[in-house]
Amino acid sequence: xQDFDLKPANDLGMTHRQRTMSLxxxxxxxxxxxxxxxxxxxxxxLRVYHRMSIRGRENIPAQPPYVxxxxxxxxxxxxxxxxxxxxRLRDKVFPLAAGDFFFETPAMAAFATLCINALPLWRNxxxxxxxxELRKRLISEPCAFVLFPEGTRSTDGKIGSFKAGLGMLVxxxxxxxxxxxxxxTREALPRDKRCPRPRRVSLTIGQPLxxxxxxxxxxGWEQVANKTQRAVEALTDGSGGAx
Amino acid sequence: xxxxxxxxxxGFQSAFDHPVVLWASVxxxxxxxxxxxxxxxxxxxxxxxxxxxxxxxxxxxxxxVLAPLMIGPILLGAAxxxxxxxxxxxxxxxxxxxxxxLFREKLLSxxxxxxxxxxxxxxxxxxxGFFMALGPLTMxxxxxxxxxxxxxxxxxxxxxxxxFGFFLFGMGLGHLGYFANDGDYRPILVxxxxxxxxxxxxxxxxxxxxxxxxxxxxxxxxKTIGGAxxxxxxxxxLVAIVGHRVFADGVMDSPAxxxxxxxxxxxxxxxxxxxxxxxxxxxxIKDTGSVxxxxxxxxxxxxxxxxxxxxxxxxxxxxxxxxxxxPVRILTGGAG
Numbered sequence: 001x002q003d004f005d006l007k008p009a010n011d012l013g014m015t016h017r018q019r020t021m022s023l024x025x026x027x028x029x030x031x032x033x034x035x036x037x038x039x040x041x042x043x044x045x046l047r048v049y050h051r052m053s054i055r056g057r058e059n060i061p062a063q064p065p066y067v068x069x070x071x072x073x074x075x076x077x078x079x080x081x082x083x084x085x086x087x088r089l090r091d092k093v094f095p096l097a098a099g100d101f102f103f104e105t106p107a108m109a110a111f112a113t114l115c116i117n118a119l120p121l122w123r124n125x126x127x128x129x130x131x132x133e134l135r136k137r138l139i140s141e142p143c144a145f146v147l148f149p150e151g152t153r154s155t156d157g158k159i160g161s162f163k164a165g166l167g168m169l170v171x172x173x174x175x176x177x178x179x180x181x182x183x184x185t186r187e188a189l190p191r192d193k194r195c196p197r198p199r200r201v202s203l204t205i206g207q208p209l210x211x212x213x214x215x216x217x218x219x220g221w222e223q224v225a226n227k228t229q230r231a232v233e234a235l236t237d238g239s240g241g242a243x
Numbered sequence: 244x245x246x247x248x249x250x251x252x253x254g255f256q257s258a259f260d261h262p263v264v265l266w267a268s269v270x271x272x273x274x275x276x277x278x279x280x281x282x283x284x285x286x287x288x289x290x291x292x293x294x295x296x297x298x299x300x301x302x303x304x305x306x307x308v309l310a311p312l313m314i315g316p317i318l319l320g321a322a323x324x325x326x327x328x329x330x331x332x333x334x335x336x337x338x339x340x341x342x343x344x345l346f347r348e349k350l351l352s353x354x355x356x357x358x359x360x361x362x363x364x365x366x367x368x369x370x371x372g373f374f375m376a377l378g379p380l381t382m383x384x385x386x387x388x389x390x391x392x393x394x395x396x397x398x399x400x401x402x403x404x405x406x407f408g409f410f411l412f413g414m415g416l417g418h419l420g421y422f423a424n425d426g427d428y429r430p431i432l433v434x435x436x437x438x439x440x441x442x443x444x445x446x447x448x449x450x451x452x453x454x455x456x457x458x459x460x461x462x463x464x465x466k467t468i469g470g471a472x473x474x475x476x477x478x479x480x481l482v483a484i485v486g487h488r489v490f491a492d493g494v495m496d497s498p499a500x501x502x503x504x505x506x507x508x509x510x511x512x513x514x515x516x517x518x519x520x521x522x523x524x525x526x527x528i529k530d531t532g533s534v535x536x537x538x539x540x541x542x543x544x545x546x547x548x549x550x551x552x553x554x555x556x557x558x559x560x561x562x563x564x565x566x567x568x569x570p571v572r573i574l575t576g577g578a579g
Contacts, residue, residue: 004400006526009341013530028337029352091349 020109021099023119023133031114032091038115039090043083049198050076050188054084056205064092065142065175066208069166069228071159072148074185076196078116080203081146081180094119095146096134123151131168138175145169149225157186162229167214167221176208177228181235204235248573251426252322259318263430263488267437268318271310279303309544317432321423322367324432328420329363331545332412338540339408342526350392351405354385358409362417368574369424369566378414382406411549419552424566430489434482435508435555439547442478442512449473463520471513478512479505494563504558511554512547519546 010024019025027035046052060066068081078095085093097103099120102112112118121130138145149162170177184201209231214220250257259265282299285291291299316327336355340346345355358381365374385405389398419435422428450470458466482505483498490496495504519542523529530539559565572578 004403004525005397007344007347008526008528009344009346012341012528026347028341028346029349029356032349 020113021103021120023130023137025113025119027091027117031117034114035091035117036087039083039085039087042079046076046080046083046201049196050184050201052080053200053202054205055203056207057084059205059207060085060178061176061208062086063142064089064144065138066144066178067138067166067170067175068093068144068146068178068180069149069162069232070180070182070203071154071232072150072152073154073157073182074189074191075153076185076189076201077148077153077182078118078146080182080185080201082116084203084205085144089144091117092141093117093144093146096121098123098152119145121147126165128168131165135169135173138169139173149228153191154186155191159229159233162225162232164218164221164225166228167211167224168216171211171214171220171224172216174210174212176210177224178208179206179228179231179235180204181206181232206231206235244573245570248570251320251423251428251569253320255319258429261427261430261489263485264318264433267433268314271314275303275307275310279307313436314433317429317436321428324423324428325363325367325420328366328416328423329359331541332359332362332416335416335542335545335549336408336412338542339412339522342522342528342542343404343408345401345404345408348389348392348401348405351385351389351401354381354388355405355409355413358384359413359417362413363420364574366417366420366424369569369571370575371571374417374421377417378410381409381413385409415549415552418556419548421556422565424569426566426568431559434485434489435551436548438478438482438485438505438508439512439551441481442474442509443516443547445477446470446474446513446516449477459517462517462524466517474513475506475509478509481505482508490563495559500562504555507554507558508551511550515547515550518550519543 009026011019011022011026014022060068070077070081078097082090082093082095095116095118097112097116097118097120099122101108102116102118103109103120112120119134134145137143147166149166150160151163152160154160166177169175181204182201183204184199187197188199188201189196209228211220211224211227214223259268282291282296282303286296312327316323333356336359337346340352340355346352358377361381362374362377365377386402389402389405419432422432422435425431446466447470450465450467450473452469453473454467454469456468457464458468458471479502483501486501486504487496490501495501530543556565
């Protein structure tokens with residue numbers, strides 16, 4: 001007879017703090033409940049208060065793994081990117097969030113883990129090792145990531161250059177990258193404001209790109225970043241899809 | 244609600260009415276004080292190396308938290324006892340689910356949790372029929388709803404893990420809670436808890452003294468036949484002596500019945516211990532969690548209780564019944 005395939009939690013035996021900071025963190029029943037509740041609330045909020053419009057929703061792959069990337073100018077961006085996911089997958093989508101902001105204080109870290117299900121990326125330490133761990137999780141679990149390859153929120157509304165780290169996650173794998181364009185969030189919730197204003201926001205989801213033939217090294221990573229950036233920029237003309 | 248129920252649920256004034264409860268509580272406090280004092284004196288004399296010292300301190304500190312959490316609800320009243328058993332069941336299930344990977348099956352995990360809560364309700368209601376029905380009912384709901392994810396690969400494993408988890412932490416621990424429906428639940432529960440915990444310690448000590456041959460080395464390399472036999476003798480003696488006071492003048496108060504009770508506690512307790520060792524070996528981990536410093540997870544501490552509770556419950560119930568003089572279906576009304 002075949003043995004059962006028992007896989008203990010990847011964060012088994014960690015203390016609460018280690019688990020919060022860990023890239024291997026797995027949600028329990030309570031966290032799954034809070035995630036679903038939070039995303040249902042955020043979707044309603046974005047629909048009602050910001051009149052969120054979505055184009056190209058059919059471009060989101062039906063099954064993980066995949067990586068959603070977009071331009072970044074506001075805290076509303078991540079909320080939009082997750083709340084358009086299929087509701088079944090919402091607990092399998094992890095926004096990659098800046099550790100020095102979202103995981104700095106215990107209260108913020110609790111919000112990041114219980115509500116947005118974020119995994120921490122530290123801006124001064126997101127090299128090969130960390131991204132390699134994320135890449136392994138992306139493919140083996142499988143799950144989906146939401147990330148903003150500019151690395152920070154844009155100040156002037158222009159799309160900054162995409163960082164090569166994105167390439168480390170997907171180069172030479174069949175994981176699709178879904179380029180998205182977000183507009184309106186800079187007016188709705190600018191960097192220096194705390195309270196969102198009732199402005200319209202919209203999200204355009206482009207056709208997925210895959211990088212199966214791109215080599216998994218420095219030049220390949222940059223190729224991935226450049227190609228994805230061009231795909232996001234191409235969405236500005238309103239065509240709704242570009243490859 | 245009837246006065247007799249309120250007294251049983253919340254009547255902390257009668258906590259120490261029974262001498263066994265009083266002396267057990269005094270004994271637990273004394274044991275904690277004496278062991279902390281001994282460690283303090285020995286470390287002041289420099290007789291302990293650093294690692295032993297921290298290990299002993301952590302263990303005693305854990306017991307200082309655990310013992311009040313175990314005995315406290317029993318002293319406060321039956322309602323708190325049942326609540327504590329349900330919370331314990333949920334916490335143990337969490338460790339089990341994270342250990343076996345069942346927690347990734349959110350729907351099944353939710354069903355087990357609902358099952359454990361339903362057991363708590365049936366116990367609090369003193370509704371034996373529903374309590375017993377929850378075993379097969381939860382099993383059939385788990386088996387049926389596990390189909391919905393439409394992934395036949397691994398179906399048997401998912402259902403088996405869910406049903407096993409529910410029976411261990413819902414039904415198994417539920418039996419412990421059901422004792423609280425007896426008019427004289429405090430001495431019985433204190434007897435069970437203390438004899439099960441001491442059974443572990445007896446096995447450890449007798450194993451150190453005259454344990455040579457291994458009991459089942461693949462499952463748990465440190466257990467010996469000598470340790471198991473020593474625990475059997477010592478626990479049975481303890482249960483017989485204390486049980487004589489607990490069941491004074493009842494049907495259970497005969498040497499044969501009390502020795503039988505002691506044997507059941509010791510055998511089921513040791514099997515419970517080995518059961519958790521088997522689960523951990525199968526999964527390939529050492530500790531079930533990190534809740535209790537020096538003990539590992541909650542499950543590492545309460546493993547022995549899981550099998551003892553139903554075995555002892557039905558043994559006592561067969562001979563003298565449990566909660567016969569208490570009102571039934573307190574919350575739902577209706578006939579028992």
